[in-house]
Amino acid sequence: xxxxxxxxxxxxxxxxxxxxxxxxxxxxxxxxxxxxxxxxxxxxxxxxxxxxxxxxxxxxxxxxxxxxxxxxxxxxxxxxxxxxxxxxxxxxxxxxxxxxxxxxxxxxxxxxxxxxxxxxxxxxxxxxxxxxxxxxxxxxxxxxxxxxxxxxxxxxxxxxxxxxxxxxxxxxxxxxxxxxxxxxxxxxxxxxxxxxxxxxxxxxxxxxxxxxxxxxxxxxxxxxxxxxxxxxxxxxxxxxxxxxxxxxxxxxxxxxxxxxxxxxxxxxxxxxxxxxxxxxxxxxxxxxxxxxxxxxxxxxxxxxxxxxxxxxxxxxxxxxxxxxxxxxxxxxxxxxxxxxxxxxxxxxxxxxxxxxxxxxxxxxxxxxxxxxxxxxxxxxxxxxxxxxxxxxxxxxxxxxxxxxxxxxxxxxxxxxxxxxxxxxxxxxxxxxxxxxxxxxxxxxxxxxxxxxxxxxxxxxxxxxxxxxxxxxxxxxxxxxxxxxxxxxxxxxxxxxxxxxxxxxxxxxxxxxxxxxxxxxxxxxxxxxxxxxxxxxxxxxxxxxxxxxxxxxxxxxxxxxxxxxxxxxxxxxxxxxxxxxxxxxxxxxxxxxxxxxxxxxxxxxxxxxxxxxxxxxxxxxxxxxxxxxxxxxxxxxxxxxxxxxxxxxxxxxxxxxxxxxxxxxxxxxxxxxxxxxxxxxxxxxxxxxxxxxx
Numbered sequence: 001x002x003x004x005x006x007x008x009x010x011x012x013x014x015x016x017x018x019x020x021x022x023x024x025x026x027x028x029x030x031x032x033x034x035x036x037x038x039x040x041x042x043x044x045x046x047x048x049x050x051x052x053x054x055x056x057x058x059x060x061x062x063x064x065x066x067x068x069x070x071x072x073x074x075x076x077x078x079x080x081x082x083x084x085x086x087x088x089x090x091x092x093x094x095x096x097x098x099x100x101x102x103x104x105x106x107x108x109x110x111x112x113x114x115x116x117x118x119x120x121x122x123x124x125x126x127x128x129x130x131x132x133x134x135x136x137x138x139x140x141x142x143x144x145x146x147x148x149x150x151x152x153x154x155x156x157x158x159x160x161x162x163x164x165x166x167x168x169x170x171x172x173x174x175x176x177x178x179x180x181x182x183x184x185x186x187x188x189x190x191x192x193x194x195x196x197x198x199x200x201x202x203x204x205x206x207x208x209x210x211x212x213x214x215x216x217x218x219x220x221x222x223x224x225x226x227x228x229x230x231x232x233x234x235x236x237x238x239x240x241x242x243x244x245x246x247x248x249x250x251x252x253x254x255x256x257x258x259x260x261x262x263x264x265x266x267x268x269x270x271x272x273x274x275x276x277x278x279x280x281x282x283x284x285x286x287x288x289x290x291x292x293x294x295x296x297x298x299x300x301x302x303x304x305x306x307x308x309x310x311x312x313x314x315x316x317x318x319x320x321x322x323x324x325x326x327x328x329x330x331x332x333x334x335x336x337x338x339x340x341x342x343x344x345x346x347x348x349x350x351x352x353x354x355x356x357x358x359x360x361x362x363x364x365x366x367x368x369x370x371x372x373x374x375x376x377x378x379x380x381x382x383x384x385x386x387x388x389x390x391x392x393x394x395x396x397x398x399x400x401x402x403x404x405x406x407x408x409x410x411x412x413x414x415x416x417x418x419x420x421x422x423x424x425x426x427x428x429x430x431x432x433x434x435x436x437x438x439x440x441x442x443x444x445x446x447x448x449x450x451x452x453x454x455x456x457x458x459x460x461x462x463x464x465x466x467x468x469x470x471x472x473x474x475x476x477x478x479x480x481x482x483x484x485x486x487x488x489x490x491x492x493x494x495x496x497x498x499x500x501x502x503x504x505x506x507x508x509x510x511x512x513x514x515x516x517x518x519x520x521x522x523x524x525x526x527x528x529x530x531x532x533x534x535x536x537x538x539x540x541x542x543x544x545x546x547x548x549x550x551x552x553x554x555x556x557x558x559x560x561x562x563x564x565x566x567x568x569x570x571x572x573x574x575x576x577x578x579x580x581x582x583x584x585x586x587x588x589x590x591x592x593x594x595x596x597x598x599x600x601x602x603x604x605x606x607x608x609x610x611x612x613x614x615x616x617x618x619x620x621x622x623x624x625x626x627x628x629x630x631x632x633x634x635x636x637x638x639x640x641x642x643x644x645x646x647x648x649x650x651x652x653x654x655x656x657x658x659x660x661x662x663x664x665x666x667x668x669x670x671x672x673x674x675x676x677x678x679x680x681x682x683x684x685x686x687x688x689x690x691x692x693x
Contacts (some may be wrong), residue, residue: 010035012095012153014110017211017234024210026203027230031157032082033095039151042069066129076122079156083121086158090116091232092124094132095153098319100235114159121156128154134443155185160232162224167204168237169194170216170602172677175239180204185619188601188679188692199229206593207234215239240676246554247689253300262295262306264559268645272625273609274301274547276434277540278500281519285349291357293365300550313364314620316369319470320477323370327481330362334488341495348499355492365487370478371649374471386594386648393596393648395468396475397657399460401483403427403632404658407445411452420445424487426494427630430609433497434515437490442632451618451636458660481652486629509536516540551609591642591670596653599664602639603690604674621680625671627652635659640682642689644670656684664689 011019015033022028031658039045043065083090094110111131113124117234132152168181180201200221208217216237222230257264275283285295293313294305317323318526334355341351374395378388387423399405403424409415413424425439438444463471500522504514507527514522517540525532605620616622618637627642629651635641639661643652646665656663662684670689674680679692 008153010037010153012036012097012155013100013235014093014095014233015153015155016095017100018155018157020210020212021207021234024206026206026210027228028123029157029160029230029232030086031090031155034079034125034154034156036097036151036153038075038079039153041072041075042066042129043151043216044069045151055100062133063130066133067126072124079121079125080118083156084206085120086118086156088117089114089159090118090121090124091127091157091159093155095130095155096132097150097152100233116159125154125156128152131443134441160224160230162222164229165200165221165223166676167200167219167221168216169204169208169219170237170239172237172305173239173675175237180673183603188681203229203231207231210234211236213237215508223669226663243672244552246552246672249300249550249553249555253400253553254556254559256297256299258302261410264297264304264306266555267303267305268363268557270431270628271303272645273430274550275303276318276432276515276547277517277543278434278496278519278522279432279516282349282352282433282496285353285519286356286360289353289357291353294359294360300549300553300555302550302555313365313369316373317366317474320473323366323474323477323659326366327363327484330358331484331488334358334492338491338495340628341499343499343502345496345499345503345519348496349519349523352446352492352496355488359485359489359492363481363488367478367485369479370474371482374468374475375649377468377471383411389648390596392475393653393657395462395464395472397458397654398476398477399480399483399654399658401480401487402655402658403629404655407448407452407632407636408455409448410445411455417442417445417449420449424490424630426490427487427628428490428493428597429628429630429634431489431493431628433493433500434512437494437497438630438633439494448633448636455636456660458658483629490629504533507533507536508532510540513537513540516543589673591664591667591673591689593643593664593666593687593689594648595662595664595682595684595687596648597640597660599681599683599685600639600662601679601681603677604636604680606671606674606676608671621682623671623674623680624652627655629655631655632659640664640680640684641671642667642680644668 011033012035018028018031018033026159043062045062045065070462087662091112091114093112096110099110105461111128113127116124129152147607150433164185166183166185168183171177171179171181171191178194180192180194180196182192182200183189185617192198194201194205200223203221204217204219207219208214210215210567211234213236216239218233218235218237219231220233222232224230274297280301280303283296283298283303286292292308294308297304297306314326315547337351337354337358340521341347374392375385375388378391379385383391406415406420406423410417410420421439421442425442426437428435428437461476500514501511503509503522503525504511507514507522507525513536521532527533600621602619602621605616606623607625616635616638619639620637621633621640621642622635622638623642625633627641627643627650632655635655636659638659641652641661643663643665644667648650648665650665652665653663662682664682664684664687666687667689674691681692683689
């Protein structure tokens with residue numbers, strides 16, 4: 001236990017920053033820090049953190065102990081006594097070693113609990129501890145080249161009532177700019193010069209100096225009812241490193257797509273990033289088996305598809321009832337096939353292909369055909385294609401089987417947590433078996449449920465015009481069936497993932513390495529083959545490096561130069577796709593696409609890769625290349641979604657409608673141009689996104 005005025009090892013980044021502020025004589029609310037030694041004393045975690053690949057069997061035990069183990073009497077008494085001395089209300093916040101540092105901030109990973117009475121301080125501390133030892137924290141530590149997760153510290157302070165303000169002492173992405181941003185939470189930040197005479201600016205700059213952050217700091221201030229200011233948090237502002245412009249791949253990379261020549265299109269709506277070796281192997285299995293109405297090719301890690309000639313599509317359902325009946329039969333077949341897999345890779349792979357065959361040859365084409373019925377009718381009645389797509393989407397805004405709807409139902413008490421995990425636990429942020437499922441990280445459900453409870457209720461679905469009643473009913477059934485179709489595919493992916501993890505255990509491999517080795521080798525590998533096992537880590541590392549290199553290439557979207565199809569930039573010409581894209585230079589840039597919803601402004605939360613996505617803060621503008629169903633767990637509380645790809649009938653727009661927020665899709669190049677934290681104006685009705693001046 002330490003006073004905040006003392007910097008001590010094991011207190012964590014937030015406590016260290018507050019100690020520096022107090023040492024500089026700045027007004028900081030009174031409080032104290034609980035070091036990681038207290039966590040170790042309660043949980044028995046020891047003095048050394050286990051390596052990341054050992055955490056799978058350790059984190060759950062730590063969390064359970066942190067929440068339930070009896071407290072050492074002396075520790076319990078000291079914390080309770082200090083809390084009573086401070087008086088209430090209190091705020092209890094995480095202070096992990098990976099938080100609020102000069103090279104990492106751990107945004108959204110820690111937990112803060114406000115309004116805590118002194119008698120309840122230990123309940124709050126336990127909650128913060130549990131939230132600090134999740135798999136997501138471990139993954140963040142690894143992404144920052146920290147192979148351990150240190151015992152978390154906790155900060156307890158007197159909570160100051162008043163008006164809150166966040167001050168960026170330099171603009172995001174501009175570490176040398178002579179400009180300050182002041183965000184009072186009521187709109188875009190006010191921009192001012194660093195020399196402007198203003199009490200908030202002067203205090204923020206003093207805090208910047210106290211924590212030695214010459215490139216700028218993220219300062220949280222509170223102005224009390226008596227007009228005095230307090231500094232409640234200060235951390236160095238982490239500017240994103242310059243992103244190198246994407247360059248065209250070497251010509252030989254695209255050679256596999258030119259022989260035989262086909263109308264290849266990159267699957268940017270589902271897999272905008274390079275695939276793992278295992279997922280590429282699954283695509284190869286599907287292609288060899290002919291289990292899809294399209295060809296698949298993985299080139300430099302990117303998935304391309306082309307229509308397969310000679311395949312006949314299933315008949316278009318004539319009604320919503322017919323669609324539901326046919327879906328039920330096909331879904332039962334998929335479930336039966338997947339249930340037959342015994343957990344081994346040799347059983348999982350054929351089960352995956354059999355399930356894929358039903359999903360791709362029966363369910364997918366049937367749902368796609370059903371979704372065109374309403375659009376075709378509106379076009380036949382004289383609406384332009386884009387107008388027809390917009391109106392069709394508005395007439396079918398709900399998807400009862402979506403993850404958004406399931407999380408909201410759980411928040412309302414209509415579905416319990418176990419039921420939510422059983423329904424959607426197999427989903428992962430990325431359609432790749434290398435991506436951990438949400439069942440492996442159930443804490444993500446908890447955060448989303450808590451935020452969904454504050455989501456305003458949506459208006460009822462609009463009554464369809466009588467003359468369109470049948471078409472609207474079919475469109476609504478098809479939109480929901482598309483969600484259930486994705487859940488079935490996620491289950492197929494999960495069957496293979498579990499089998500691969502089992503194979504890694506059997507072979508003595510680091511779990512993540514198995515996803516970067518060829519499937520056919522892993523299937524027959526012998527644990528006694530020391531030569532193969534010794535080479536496996538290096539080969540996996542090389543495969544990851546190749547994927548990282550490919551991610552920097554501007555791979556073409558199509559090779560046949562097809563034009564936009566009128567549904568929100570689903571296709572991009574080869575010439576356009578090859579444009580070199582890099583960070584934009586200044587304010588005022590505009591991206592145009594197709595949109596839904598109203599108009600909002602907020603700070604950008606940019607996801608370069610969906611697999612690295614973390615929960616965004618309330619009011620953020622989520623900027624992504626593509627939207628997957630699982631993204632719903634990470635965007636609760638966001639103000640808008642901006643997406644490079646997709647259409648008004650895809651997941652992004654549908655998810656935004658259910659969340660009650662604007663969405664603009666088809667904004668080419670937006671991910672590579674936007675800077676985290678900069679303010680964007682999103683006009684869903686106009687399909688326009690602008691960088692604020």
